[in-house]
Amino acid sequence: MNMLILDGGPRDVRGAACREIGARAGQAARRRGWDVTALGLDGMSVKPCRGCYACWTKHPGTCAVRDDEELVHRAMAASDVQVWTTPVTFGGYGPALKRALDRSIPNVLPRFIKVRGEIHHPQRYPKRRAFLVFGTLASPDAAAERIFHHLVRRNALNLFSVLTESRVISGGASLEEIDGLVDGALAVMEASR
16 A cells, blocks of 8 residues: 655644654554655645636646645555644644645546535545544644544545544653554554455
C-alpha cells in the first residue's frame, strides 16, 4: 500500500508534535512493508486557491497556479492511505494543511452526485482511500476536539473515504501513546482492505 503523510505543522517548535506523529506513522507503515511519501507542507510553496475553477473548465485536473501543490496532487491521487497531521486551530486545520486541502479541487469533478441525500462532487480518480487525521492541542479542549472530528468526517465524506480515523493528541502525550494510536489506526485500515 502507498501512504501519503501531509505534515501540516509549522516549521517551528509548535509543529514538533506533528512532525513526530508523521515520523512515527511513516515508521509504522514501513514496518508493514508500505511505501511512504511524506510532505512537510509548511516548507513547501503552496499558494492559496484563487477560486478561478480553471482546474475544472480550462485544463481539467490541473491547477492554474504553478507551485508545489502539483506534487501534493500527484501524491494524493497515488495514495491508498493519507495521514494528515495538523495543529487544531479553533477546531479546524492549521494554515498549511488548510491551504493544501483548499487547492485539492482538481482531484474532484465539476459535476454533482447525490450521496446519502446530500450533493457532492464525484472523484476525478476512481481509487478510494483511507484517511488517518491527527490533530494536536497544547491542552485538552473538548469543544475544539468535537469540531475537529466533525470536520474530518465531513471532509472524508467529500473525498469518498473507505475508512476514516481522527485522533486529537493534547498536552505532552507520550511516545508510547502516539505509537499505540498510530498502530491501532493502521491495523484498522489494514483489516478493512
